[in-house]
Amino acid sequence: MKPAARRAALLSAGLLLIAPSLGGCGGDSQRLEVSAAASLREAFTRYARQLKRDSVRFSFAGSDALAAQIEQGVRPDVFASASRQLPDMLYAKGLVARPVAFAANRLVLAVPRDSVITGLGPLERGGVSVAVGAPTVPVGSYAAKALARLAPAQRRALVANIRDREPDVIGIVGKLLQGAVDAGLLYATDVTATKGRLRAIQLPPRLKPEIAYEAAVVKGAAHPAEARTFISGLLRGAGRAELLRDGFLAPPGR
């Protein structure tokens, strides 16, 4: 072979060697793959560390985006959602096994630590900015539910101050911490996770939507047995302890 041809052949051989490892990124690795709602990040990361194996790979994002990925053929082992509706929808389509509720959460008004805001009232004034989740992501649909229960005039004033509809809770927390908005509607656990940098203000009980988290083993999962173990740990074992530590509540009955 001429030198150039040899180099080309070597390059091709090199590519062939790399190809299988690229394939490994796709899914047939040894790791359990968990697609989880962004609000579960802290608790799940600690839970995985307790499993004592470096064996879980997480994808944290808005539950709706993760559900859409599964609909498009992405096959994680576990789908853990911040709503009942998305796993139930995937179950109805035969894409996941029967979902189980493993936690509950509360929607709160979140403000920066040094904010003077103490309730929903000030949010109706002009010049105040509020961030919520996009209507498609659970944290945003819960916010919409809560706002819909306000008196019409109050609701209109508050909705007029919504300046940002973020695709997941991480975006809302970030905007609050950067002072980009004055307040946001978040899960109580997101506020706990900021370790005091944000403050939670309870919503009036009549506004609070029921928030249940559901997890399911994805059909066609590469590690179904480990996936089931992971989920049962959320109901009883170490996973439950980590969830409670972050302020998640016991799941409501069906």
Add this chain to the structure above:
Amino acid sequence: MRFRIFLAFALALTVAFLVLPVLAIFVNTSPERLISSLGEPQSRDALLLSLRTSAIAMAIIVAVGTPAAYLLAVRKFRGQALLTTLVELPLVLPPAVAGIGLLAALGPHGILGGALADAHIQLVLQTAGVVVALTFVASPFYLRQAQTAFQAVDPTYLEAARSLGARESAVFLRVAIPTARPGLVAGLALAWGRALGEFGATLMVAGSFQGITQTAPLAIYDQFASDFPAALALSAVLVIVSAVLLLTIKLGSGPPVVSGG
């Protein structure tokens, strides 16, 4: 011979890989769906916002970037290489890093946040913030190309103009720019394409709100979760708009012209 086959194979692989996703968008979107997506307020608002903000960003980039690139290209001064590297740096920054950097610089808690607030300039969560994000990520694409284009201008043209009594501003406007025009236009096309596709920095600095800060890529991501066909349709529209825009720019540029003066 074998090497030629290898080259052809490499090219075929490259083209297939790059074209397939774009093709898939159109295969999965009927023409009716494409047109009806233009009627949906979210898609329409997003597309118009993208066009408006990217056009403003391009105007800023061309107005400020052209003389800046000219200076970098034709003069020799200390620290020139460093400056060139600095203005090209955003080229390799991940958009999320660009977003964090812009927030840390211009956000309410950023270095210039207080000064901007005193001047009653609001960027975060505003359309102006989108423009800033687009300008930041897109400008190196133009600057780099413009600098190369100015460097390629034959210095004897510039010298001839000077010896005929042309002032430096006239040399720049009437000789350097017309000669470098194809390169400038190519840079503009690249920068505009990058700006239309911007996602991460925009989301971080400007957030996402229909009609104010939700550009087409952000609307596509929003619809991806709720309505995949709608996301596909808007993607197809964005591809077409980008392609038409870039083609128009390229065809409109023509060959380089040196003006008579």
